[in-house]
Amino acid sequence: MSEELDFLSKAVAKGRLNRRDFLGRAAALGVTATVANSMLANAARAEGPVKGGVLKAGLQGGESSNVLDPALNLSQVTFNFGKAWGELLVDQAVDGSLEYRIAESIGSTPDAKTWTIKVRKDIEFHNGKTVTAEDVVATLERHADEGSKSAALGILAGIESMKASGDEAIVTLKDPNADFPYLMADYHLVIQPNGGKDDPNAGIGAGPYKVSINEPGVRHGGERFANYWQGDKVGHADQIEIIVINDATARTAALQGGQVNMINRVEPKIVDLIKRVPGVTVQPVSGRGFYPFNMFADTAPFDNNDLRMALKLAMDREEMLEKILRGYGSVGNDFPINEAYPLFSNDIEQRTFDPEKAAEFYKKSGHTGSILLRTSDVAFPGAVDAAQLYQQSCAKAGITIEVKREPGDGYWSEVWNKQPFSLSYWGGRPTQDQMYSTAYISTADWNDTRWKRPEFDQMVIAARGELDEAKRKGIYRDMAVMMRDEGGLIVPFFNQYIDASGKGVGGWVSNPAQEMCNGYALSICWLEA
Numbered sequence: 165m166s167e168e169l170d171f172l173s174k175a176v177a178k179g180r181l182n183r184r185d186f187l188g189r190a191a192a193l194g195v196t197a198t199v200a201n202s203m204l205a206n207a208a209r210a211e212g213p214v215k216g217g218v219l220k221a222g223l224q225g226g227e228s229s230n231v232l233d234p235a236l237n238l239s240q241v242t243f244n245f246g247k248a249w250g251e252l253l254v255d256q257a258v259d260g261s262l263e264y265r266i267a268e269s270i271g272s273t274p275d276a277k278t279w280t281i282k283v284r285k286d287i288e289f290h291n292g293k294t295v296t297a298e299d300v301v302a303t304l305e306r307h308a309d310e311g312s313k314s315a316a317l318g319i320l321a322g323i324e325s326m327k328a329s330g331d332e333a334i335v336t337l338k339d340p341n342a343d344f345p346y347l348m349a350d351y352h353l354v355i356q357p358n359g360g361k362d363d364p365n366a367g368i369g370a371g372p373y374k375v376s377i378n379e380p381g382v383r384h385g386g387e388r389f390a391n392y393w394q395g396d397k398v399g400h401a402d403q404i405e406i407i408v409i410n411d412a413t414a415r416t417a418a419l420q421g422g423q424v425n426m427i428n429r430v431e432p433k434i435v436d437l438i439k440r441v442p443g444v445t446v447q448p449v450s451g452r453g454f455y456p457f458n459m460f461a462d463t464a465p466f467d468n469n470d471l472r473m474a475l476k477l478a479m480d481r482e483e484m485l486e487k488i489l490r491g492y493g494s495v496g497n498d499f500p501i502n503e504a505y506p507l508f509s510n511d512i513e514q515r516t517f518d519p520e521k522a523a524e525f526y527k528k529s530g531h532t533g534s535i536l537l538r539t540s541d542v543a544f545p546g547a548v549d550a551a552q553l554y555q556q557s558c559a560k561a562g563i564t565i566e567v568k569r570e571p572g573d574g575y576w577s578e579v580w581n582k583q584p585f586s587l588s589y590w591g592g593r594p595t596q597d598q599m600y601s602t603a604y605i606s607t608a609d610w611n612d613t614r615w616k617r618p619e620f621d622q623m624v625i626a627a628r629g630e631l632d633e634a635k636r637k638g639i640y641r642d643m644a645v646m647m648r649d650e651g652g653l654i655v656p657f658f659n660q661y662i663d664a665s666g667k668g669v670g671g672w673v674s675n676p677a678q679e680m681c682n683g684y685a686l687s688i689c690w691l692e693a
Contacts, residue, residue, distance in 0.1 A: 168193075173207035197450075201258045204673055213671055213690040219401035221686055222415045222424035224542055226408030228381035229577045233364035234354035235307055235314035239542075239576050240428055240679065243351055243591075245384045245406055247683030249290070250354030250369035251393075253281060253300065254345060256594050256677040262345055266295060266355050266370065270348070276340040276631065281333040281348070287393040289357050290374045297328035302359025304335065307352065316352040318608035319601045322628070340629035346594040350602070351683065372399030372687050381573060383407050386686075400671070400690035410542050410572040419444060425669050425691065428679050430662040431545040432490035443667025451676035452504045452592020452599075454496055454658045455544040457537070457554070460584035461615040461652035469650055470529035476515060476654050477522035480557040484656040487553060488546040492662060496655030499644040500603070504658075504676065505596050507633065509641040512648070522561035534564040538579050538586040542572040544659065547587045554656075581612045588612060589659075591678045596640050597628050604647065613652030620646055668692040 172189060175181035190200035225240025234246050253267040264270075268282045287295040306312050308320040326335045337344065354360075354369055367375035370393065373386030385405040392399055407424060409415040412431050418424045420441055430438055430446060439446055459466040459475065466472055481495040494502065497515055501508055539551040548569055555565040570579050580588050593599040602608060605624055606616035620643060627639040647653060661679040665672050671689040675682035681689070 170203070170207075173203045176204055176207065201674065213396075213400040214692050215396070215400055215402075215690070217401050217691040218403045218405060219669075219686055219689060219691060220405045220407060220424040220426075221680070222407050222409040222418045222427045223680075224408075224410050224412070224415060224429045225576075226381050226384075226406075226410065227573050227576060229574065230380040231365050232367040232375070232378060233360065234352050234356070235312050235316065235360070235364060237352055238315065238580075241384065241406060241408055243678070244428075244680055244683045244686065245386075246351060246354055247371070248373045248386050248404055248686050249367055249371045249375050250356075251287075251371045252351070252353055253348040253355065255349050256346075256675070256682065258673060258675050260594070260676075262349065266300070267348065270345040272344065276342045276344070276629070277337045279335045279337070279344050281335065283331050283333065284393065285331065287370050288391045289370050290368045290389060291357060293357050295355060295370055297331055297333045299355055299357060299359060300333040301326050301328045302361055303353060303355050304333070304359070306359040306361050306364070313609055314352055315602065315610050316350045318603070318605055318610065319347045319350060319598055321601070321605075321607060322625075339625055340631070341597070342631055343595045343597045343628065347598055347601075349594050350598065351678075373404055376403070377405070381408055398684070398687045400688075401686070404686040406686070412541065412545065419664055419666050422666065424666070426663065426665045426680070426685055426689070428661075428663050429545050430664050432488070432492045432662065433546065435490065435492070435662060438664055445665050445669075445672070447663045447665060447672060447674055448492060448660045449674035449676050450493075450504070450658075450660050451678070452502060452658070453590060453661060453678075454500060454502070454592070454655050455547070455550070455587070455589050456496075456500075457654035457656070458580075458586055458588055458612050459652035459654070461613055463584040463614065465529070465531045465535070466584055466652060468529045468531065470525045471531050472652060473649075474522045474525035474529060474561065474563060475535075475558070477518045477525065478558040478561045478563055479515075479554060479654055479656050480517040481515075481656045482517070483557070484550060484553060488550045489657055489659060492660040493657045496657050497644075497648060498651065498653055498655050499647040500590060500592075500599050500653065500655065501596055501640070501644060502658045504592070505599075507596060507637040507640050509637060509644065512641065512644055515648070517557065519557070519561040522558075522563065526561060526563055534566040536566045536568060536585060538568050538570050538583050540570040540572055540575040540579065540587070542575050543580075543587040544589040545662070550656070551587060581610065594677065597624065600624050600643065604651070604653075615647070615650070615652045617646070617650070665689070 257263040268284045307314040307316045324338045372392045377385030551567045630636040
């Protein structure tokens with residue numbers, strides 16, 4: 165068995181075998197997905213990278229309003245580009261463990277309130293300055309400042325004080341938080357000179373590529389940084405380029421035609437067709453991502469929980485999963501956590517499609533007339549079809565949904581988190597605390613359902629400081645049930661990330677944390693000679 169899988173893993177590393185087929189064979193032999201992914205990572209490293217060339221990605225999720233400030237990263241293009249030019253303290257490895265990057269170590273006092281981040285020596289920013297503990301503290305200060313509008317503000321709200329001491333950044337929390345190191349993996353927390361306080365949009369980081377092209381909504385590019393702290397372990401191409409291709413058909417055609425070497429967001433409905441294209445490898449991976457329908461719980465008519473419940477019960481999740489994701493995912497239950505998270509409770513009753521009960525709640529709400537739902541092709545693959553399918557299931561409950569298709573450019577800046585009922589996507593987070601703190605506590609800047617409950621906030625804090633796992637799991641269960649029954653979130657399904665790489669791309673290692681190898685595809689992959 166071992167020899168067979170070793171052979172097959174090497175074939176994947178060389179781009180001669182589909183990763184999905186490898187995982188299927190591994191499962192048939194009784195090998196877990198974690199072990200199989202680890203074998204793929206080892207095979208990619210053993211095969212050895214090829215240096216040189218220009219590695220190009222065609223990505224959905226770019227807008228003309230995009231900026232380089234990591235605090236404001238909110239879509240796929242800025243996420244992936246940020247991982248190329250920026251560097252984090254830590255990030256999430258394939259197996260879910262922490263991978264230390266700028267941080268050499270992170271340790272705490274026994275009460276999990278004071279955390280010491282030891283900064284590696286001799287890491288250099290693109291401007292030649294050495295990364296220091298002062299830069300780390302300044303970065304955290306900027307993102308913790310409410311005036312920054314940082315998407316990481318919610319997870320940093322628990323910080324009481326911080327200071328630099330030699331090569332250490334010392335952070336003291338208001339309350340214990342055993343998950344603190346995982347919070348530092350948030351992709352907005354790119355370490356910048358003086359924390360980015362001088363110019364957050366300068367694009368100066370410590371990543372493997374220096375920003376050379378920045379044309380928002382069109383393309384972004386980078387040149388290999390000669391003094392990258394990890395040497396030649398990553399950053400194999402001489403140059404990288406991200407071409408913004410929001411249209412799914414055009415993105416697929418660009419990959420097939422060789423104009424780009426990899427793409428994100430392959431639509432599930434064309435996966436089988438793409439698999440038959442010579443040299444193209446589909447790269448699906450399950451994780452914590454989900455595609456929600458967001459209701460503003462503080463805005464009429466969604467401030468009525470009877471109406472929110474009617475809209476939840478009018479969602480046919482099984483049909484959505486089959487027709488929109490083609491099985492590349494799993495059904496959701498109206499809270500943002502699935503079995504990929506530690507301490508997930510699998511005994512919460514699954515909500516099902518019930519048009520009769522939905523009609524009862526709708527009548528009880530007293531609402532009449534149509535309800536406007538906004539969607540766009542860039543919300544997630546199949547988002548327009550999903551809105552129309554939901555429109556049909558709601559009609560069976562006597563609920564009239566008006567679907568408005570919004571343009572892709574401007575959707576994330578003008579519709580998401582601005583309009584009261586719209587489709588979106590979330591990539592998930594390393595821990596439950598980080599997911600809830602980023603998007604669902606009352607003070608979170610990215611609270612895109614406007615559901616604000618002081619009791620829920622208190623439960624988040626209580627779970628954060630609870631070191632007994634059984635008790636912590638119980639709190640998380642209560643939080644999930646509260647959100648499921650009262651929140652403004654409809655989660656029809658959790659999605660798989662479906663990317664694709666083209667002929668001659670080596671080194672691909674899928675990571676369930678996020679799409680495109682957790683954003684590192686352009687850094688870890690190479691073009692075979």
